[in-house]
Amino acid sequence: MRARFLDSAGAGIPDYEILELILFGVFRNGDTKPLAKALVSEFGSLAAVLAAPVERLGKVPGCGDAAIAALKVTREAGLRMLQAEAKARPALSNWQALLDYCRAVLQHEQIEQFRILFLDRKNQVIADEQQQRGTVDHTPVYPREVVKRALELNAAALILVHNHPSGDPTPSRGDIEMTREVAKAAATMGIAVHDHLIIGRNGHTSFREKGLIG
Missing domain, CATH: 1.10.150 (DNA polymerase; domain 1)
Incomplete structure (x- = not known):
């Protein structure tokens, strides 16, 4: 063999x-x-x-x-191999590698997890952190804590990522409202939110592709 x-x-x-x-x-x-x-x-x-x-x-x-x-x-x-590939080039020009990494981390998670990719001014990933871990269908997210951590890391932009253990990556009303709150809080400090990815076993949803984030 x-x-x-x-x-x-x-x-x-x-x-x-x-x-x-x-x-x-x-x-x-x-x-x-x-x-x-x-x-x-x-x-x-x-x-x-x-x-x-x-x-x-x-x-x-x-x-x-x-x-x-x-x-x-x-x-x-x-x-670690996928993470290295995702960090090798600016995130927005290396999107498939970044998506492959996010799917590998979250696709089979049975508990909802909220992660953030922190980017510098060149859109290079400088940190990838789990911010919250919730239940099978909910993760609490606190916009002030997200912005606070971004400032600590001197991040210029964020990509939000979380999973739906149900397998369906369709965003809920709560997902949409939370994303807008985080984006609004981040904008007051000059920090952009490039996208919010929802990862499910059956695929993923990009808020930017769906027009759900400016």
Whole structure:
């Protein structure tokens, strides 16, 4: 399997076999296929397995601390690679890389999370931070706290990002009102809000593309 993976650079290799290879470092003398297939069956895909909460992974028979650590290290390595690509060039001219990173971070999150990408005057990402973590369908956002943090980082612009665990990225009335409040508060300090991205399992919504932000 390892030779086949190297020969194909991973092309055409099913999710459960990728998991087998990841888990082989943990179970060097055992068969990793049953656990790999059980994980894909439980969570649906390789990406969902890697993003699954530790407590849920631990409920899959045979998935102990060492296996969970291997899965989480793999995901973290992938996220850091995507983050580096997103930061490599100004955000507005590197939009697909930025979107790929945001989707990787939030697409499979089961709790709503509000993040902010802080940009400098050249629209280079200078920080990516989780500001709030809420419930399955709500995250409280405080415009003054957003602006305060932007000033601390000397940011010139922001991109707001949050997920909808339901999978549907359609903005709610509350999402729209919150975005306008943040944009208004930021504008008083000369800080632009370039966009607000809502990430769902079934896609994403850009407020700027929808005309919901000026």
